[in-house]
Amino acid sequence: xxxxxxxxxxxxxxxxxxxxxxxxxxxxxxNELRQGVIKPYTEVIDVCWGDPHRAGIKPLSFVRQVLAAxxxxxxxxxxxxxxxxxxRAKRLLEACDGGSVGSYSPTTGIPEISQKVSEFIxxxxxxxxxxxxxxxxxxxxxxxxxxILNVLVNPEASLRTGVLTPVPCHITTITSLMGMGAVVIPYxxxxxxxxxxxxxxxxxxxxxxxxxCNPVALYVINPGNPSGLVQSRKSIQxxxxxxxxxRLFLLADEVYQDCVFGETAEFVxxxxxLAELGPPLSDTVELASFHSASKGFMGxxxxxxxxxxxxxxxxxxxxxxxxxxxxxxxxxxxGQIALEVMTNPPQPGDPSYPLYKxxxxxxxxxxxxxxxxxxxxxxxxxxxxxxxxxxGAFAFPTIHLPxxxxxxxxxxxxxxxxxxxxxxxxxxxxxxxxxCEFGQKEATYHIRFCIMTPQDTMVEILKxxxxxxxxxxKEFS
Amino acid sequence: xxxxATNGVPCGARVxxxxxxxxxxxxxxxxxxxxxxxxxxxxxxxxxxxxxKTRRPGTTRGVKKPFTEVIKANIGDAHAMGQRPIxxxxxxxxxxxYPELLEDNKFPEDAKKRARRILDAxxxxxxxxxxxxxxxxxIRQDVARYIERRDGGISSNPDNIYLSxxxxxxxxTILKMLVCGEGRDRTGVMISIPQYPLxxxxxxxxxxxxxxxxxxxxxxWSLNVTELRRALNEAKQHCKPRVLCIINPGNPTGQVQSxxxxxxxxxxxxxxHLFLMADEVYQDNVYADGCKFHSFKKVLFEMGPEFSSxxxxxxxxxxxxxxxxxxxxxxxxxxxxxxxxxVKAQLTKLVSVRLCPPVPGQALLDLVVNPPQPDEPSYSTFxxxxxxxxxxxxxxxxxxxxxxxxxxxxxxNPVQGAMYTFPRIALPQKAIDKAxxxxxxxxxxxxxxxxxxxxICLVPGSGFGxxxxxxxxRMTILPPTEKLKVVLQKIRDFHLKFTQEFS
Numbered sequence: 001x002x003x004x005x006x007x008x009x010x011x012x013x014x015x016x017x018x019x020x021x022x023x024x025x026x027x028x029x030x031n032e033l034r035q036g037v038i039k040p041y042t043e044v045i046d047v048c049w050g051d052p053h054r055a056g057i058k059p060l061s062f063v064r065q066v067l068a069a070x071x072x073x074x075x076x077x078x079x080x081x082x083x084x085x086x087x088r089a090k091r092l093l094e095a096c097d098g099g100s101v102g103s104y105s106p107t108t109g110i111p112e113i114s115q116k117v118s119e120f121i122x123x124x125x126x127x128x129x130x131x132x133x134x135x136x137x138x139x140x141x142x143x144x145x146x147x148i149l150n151v152l153v154n155p156e157a158s159l160r161t162g163v164l165t166p167v168p169c170h171i172t173t174i175t176s177l178m179g180m181g182a183v184v185i186p187y188x189x190x191x192x193x194x195x196x197x198x199x200x201x202x203x204x205x206x207x208x209x210x211x212x213c214n215p216v217a218l219y220v221i222n223p224g225n226p227s228g229l230v231q232s233r234k235s236i237q238x239x240x241x242x243x244x245x246x247r248l249f250l251l252a253d254e255v256y257q258d259c260v261f262g263e264t265a266e267f268v269x270x271x272x273x274l275a276e277l278g279p280p281l282s283d284t285v286e287l288a289s290f291h292s293a294s295k296g297f298m299g300x301x302x303x304x305x306x307x308x309x310x311x312x313x314x315x316x317x318x319x320x321x322x323x324x325x326x327x328x329x330x331x332x333x334x335g336q337i338a339l340e341v342m343t344n345p346p347q348p349g350d351p352s353y354p355l356y357k358x359x360x361x362x363x364x365x366x367x368x369x370x371x372x373x374x375x376x377x378x379x380x381x382x383x384x385x386x387x388x389x390x391x392g393a394f395a396f397p398t399i400h401l402p403x404x405x406x407x408x409x410x411x412x413x414x415x416x417x418x419x420x421x422x423x424x425x426x427x428x429x430x431x432x433x434x435x436c437e438f439g440q441k442e443a444t445y446h447i448r449f450c451i452m453t454p455q456d457t458m459v460e461i462l463k464x465x466x467x468x469x470x471x472x473x474k475e476f477s
Numbered sequence: 478x479x480x481x482a483t484n485g486v487p488c489g490a491r492v493x494x495x496x497x498x499x500x501x502x503x504x505x506x507x508x509x510x511x512x513x514x515x516x517x518x519x520x521x522x523x524x525x526x527x528x529x530k531t532r533r534p535g536t537t538r539g540v541k542k543p544f545t546e547v548i549k550a551n552i553g554d555a556h557a558m559g560q561r562p563i564x565x566x567x568x569x570x571x572x573x574x575y576p577e578l579l580e581d582n583k584f585p586e587d588a589k590k591r592a593r594r595i596l597d598a599x600x601x602x603x604x605x606x607x608x609x610x611x612x613x614x615x616i617r618q619d620v621a622r623y624i625e626r627r628d629g630g631i632s633s634n635p636d637n638i639y640l641s642x643x644x645x646x647x648x649x650t651i652l653k654m655l656v657c658g659e660g661r662d663r664t665g666v667m668i669s670i671p672q673y674p675l676x677x678x679x680x681x682x683x684x685x686x687x688x689x690x691x692x693x694x695x696x697x698w699s700l701n702v703t704e705l706r707r708a709l710n711e712a713k714q715h716c717k718p719r720v721l722c723i724i725n726p727g728n729p730t731g732q733v734q735s736x737x738x739x740x741x742x743x744x745x746x747x748x749x750h751l752f753l754m755a756d757e758v759y760q761d762n763v764y765a766d767g768c769k770f771h772s773f774k775k776v777l778f779e780m781g782p783e784f785s786s787x788x789x790x791x792x793x794x795x796x797x798x799x800x801x802x803x804x805x806x807x808x809x810x811x812x813x814x815x816x817x818x819x820v821k822a823q824l825t826k827l828v829s830v831r832l833c834p835p836v837p838g839q840a841l842l843d844l845v846v847n848p849p850q851p852d853e854p855s856y857s858t859f860x861x862x863x864x865x866x867x868x869x870x871x872x873x874x875x876x877x878x879x880x881x882x883x884x885x886x887x888x889x890n891p892v893q894g895a896m897y898t899f900p901r902i903a904l905p906q907k908a909i910d911k912a913x914x915x916x917x918x919x920x921x922x923x924x925x926x927x928x929x930x931x932x933i934c935l936v937p938g939s940g941f942g943x944x945x946x947x948x949x950x951r952m953t954i955l956p957p958t959e960k961l962k963v964v965l966q967k968i969r970d971f972h973l974k975f976t977q978e979f980s
């Protein structure tokens with residue numbers, strides 16, 4: 001008989017991840033494999049998360065060498081590490097209190113690193129100024145997002161705070177919003193048009209909640225997760241106009257900005273477009289943009305470092321935001337170092353540059369091949385249709401499920417695409433995510449899997465998926 | 478002509494303002510990094526400019542100060558104050574970060590063995606892969622075994638262990654889960670005065686009711702159940718008390734609770750149906766003779782099944798303190814005891830929002846709970862380093878108490894454990910009046926003056942809470958011994974001067 005059964009209602013209302021039931025099944029399968037049970041596969045391929053290292057992509061050498069030298073400065077004496085590695089490590093250690101990566105860093109990040117981040121942003125945006133005081137580093141971009149949402153979501157208001165979020169959308173953001181008691185206002189991306197964002201749909205979503213909640217912000221993900229769309233400049237302009245007219249705070253999740261593969265696709269930041277639009281928009285639209293060391297080709301998810309850059313935010317409110325970051329969110333030093341290397345990589349002429357360039361090129365070639373292969377293979381298979389993956393880390397194809405399978409799933413009290421993924425783990429040793437985890441149009445089903453894998457892994461993934469699908473459809477015909 | 482937008486905000490006005498923002502966030506204060514620290518950082522900048530000026534005369538005009546550096550004795554950051562990391566830990570972590578070093582014969586075999594084991598448990602054999610939100614399984618198993626060893630064999634289930642981004646993250650997560658209800662039913666959380674201000678900040682952020690219980694300064698900051706009862710009964714009138722937080726060893730007070738006291742608290746929690754949160758991050762930092770760390774869990778189980786099967790609690794630990802001092806790794810864990818499985822399922826949702834705790838911090842935690850053994854090559858160096866750090870802290874604790882108690886107007890309780898001293902300072906009435914004139918709390922006024930005149934940054938007692946009409950400051954005992962002696966002397970001189978000035 002437990003005493004503490006009552007918990008905060010916001011927490012109760014948070015969606016439970018579909019992933020949990022899949023993780024449980026995967027664990028069972030892995031144990032069986034360990035015990036020698038014969039299966040049609042010898043290892044489980046896990047491409048459930050946007051986690052390149054887990055999927056088999058190797059870490060970049062330079063950042064790992066720098067981290068090792070920062071952790072164990074005796075390595076600075078050795079010739080084993082190239083001189084630019086040692087110089088970088090030395091400089092970063094000097095930026096740490098007491099010359100150790102074990103000390104706390106200042107509230108919003110190590111100042112030298114915030115400085116480098118602001119320089120990266122300025123360069124990326126063709127000279128649009130970026131100030132370190134507006135940059136807050138935290139253990140991952142979702143942590144920064146949660147802090148900003150915490151300020152925006154007013155639990156004492158008579159009408160609950162609402163935030164417009166895309167469908168489909170990265171589940172952590174949704175869960176985070178629910179945990180704060182905010183209302184999630186879904187706006188549907190247009191799948192047939194490659195998952196584009198239509199302003200009319202934003203309008204519809206906003207109107208649908210008139211009197212129901214108080215919309216204060218619009219959350220966009222560019223490049224998309226799971227959608228894979230890289231927004232056009234025009235689309236970004238439309239969104240900016242929309243938030244200005246409707247008086248919404250703009251939350252731009254841009255963590256996949258370095259993952260752009262489409263031949264014609266180009267990432268341009270919300271901040272840059274905002275600046276290009278000039279006053280009054282550039283002076284008034286309140287924007288928070290998020291980036292992370294977890295994504296891009298560096299893919300250091302486990303180190304936990306991300307940041308938010310704030311634009312046009314009320315200076316008094318900034319004080320409270322800073323306070324929030326300083327009280328609750330110290331980013332680990334190693335993660336901050338990874339962020340520094342990401343925004344300030346080896347340059348031509350540096351001893352480490354050739355290897356860095358080679359590794360980056362290899363990863364880029366792999367990913368470009370992967371998205372091409374995914375698009376071709378899946379679109380040639382009956383039962384799948386896949387929009388082009390222009391950017392991001394995932395493919396998000398539609399799957400057509402036989403009615404009998406849908407029925408069976410419902411009988412089991414499960415979402416049909418979760419049921420599909422569960423069977424996929426058991427029968428094909430492939431762990432991916434069901435579309436219901438991210439939101440999708442009624443009676444449509446999708447799957448999401450990470451495309452940041454070695455090429456032969458991707459070949460294997462597609463092989464297992466197509467074999468399984470053929471068998472599955474036959475079973476439920 | 479202005480037009481109103483759909484959500485009622487007139488065009489031209491900001492969306493996010495002081496009036497529209499979450500009012501809870503406005504109430505969050507965290508003295509450890511508050512205004513005095515901001516001023517200290519500013520002075521450091523100014524000092525750097527002075528140095529700059531002397532190198533290139535005629536450039537940026539800095540402000541001359543009667544000191545050349547700011548000593549930041551405000552935050553429990555051992556490495557910032559010169560404490561060295563444990564060699565073995567850093568070796569393993571370097572190997573994990575850059576596994577090519579596994580070929581390097583300069584690294585000992587036991588370090589390599591640990592590194593391989595950790596990497597085997599990581600996705601893609603990389604510290605850069607996400608781990609499960611609850612933390613890497615084999616590390617949770619190692620933590621459970623450590624707890625069992627520490628607590629004389631009382632069993633610990635790895636499923637009850639949640640790795641976290643420092644102990645703070647776990648503390649806030651549990652509070653977030655337990656705080657519920659509206660109005661008079663709003664959750665009340667009992668916290669000591671003085672307390673570590675993360676708790677008051679979290680309670681403000683969550684809109685929970687803070688129920689303060691006073692520690693007894695006269696008896697070395699001990700906890701009296703009578704006081705707990707008083708605070709609870711008063712609180713029952715305006716909220717629903719559900720949680721009791723205790724920090725042992727204490728921060729800022731440094732007291733190490735007696736076993737009897739811990740039993741009394743557990744009994745009280747059971748009688749009053751309170752969830753117990755035991756913050757034990759300083760469990761290796763015990764210095765005073767006759768003092769011993771008793772884990773709440775151990776005492777709970779030794780009190781028999783009537784208690785051990787009923788009392789619901791969470792205990793917290795971290796890699797930031799003790800002898801490691803690795804604050805920058807953000808490593809930590811909590812162990813939940815007797816938690817309803819359905820509530821645990823809710824906890825799973827909350828931790829998933831963080832994705833996962835930093836993997837290097839998890840790796841470090843694994844080494845802390847699984848250090849070199851007597852038969853391993855790194856053992857003797859490890860033990861030597863560990864002993865040296867703790868002995869050093871013990872000596873500094875003793876020195877601090879001794880010197881402060883020689884100053885008329887400063888009364889210092891023994892620093893039994895943790896990393897801080899929280900002496901009481903007598904302030905002349907004129908100083909109190911002057912402070913009020915400047916709109917400052919008296920001990921803030923005192924500490925600001927100390928900062929401006931001596932370059933020593935402490936945290937005023939008001940940031941931690943104290944009995945009405947009393948004043949304190951919190952100072953860390955972390956600066957190297959010789960520097961600490963200088964700091965203590967300077968504070969002594971300052972105090973005498975200050976008292977004189979306002980007499």
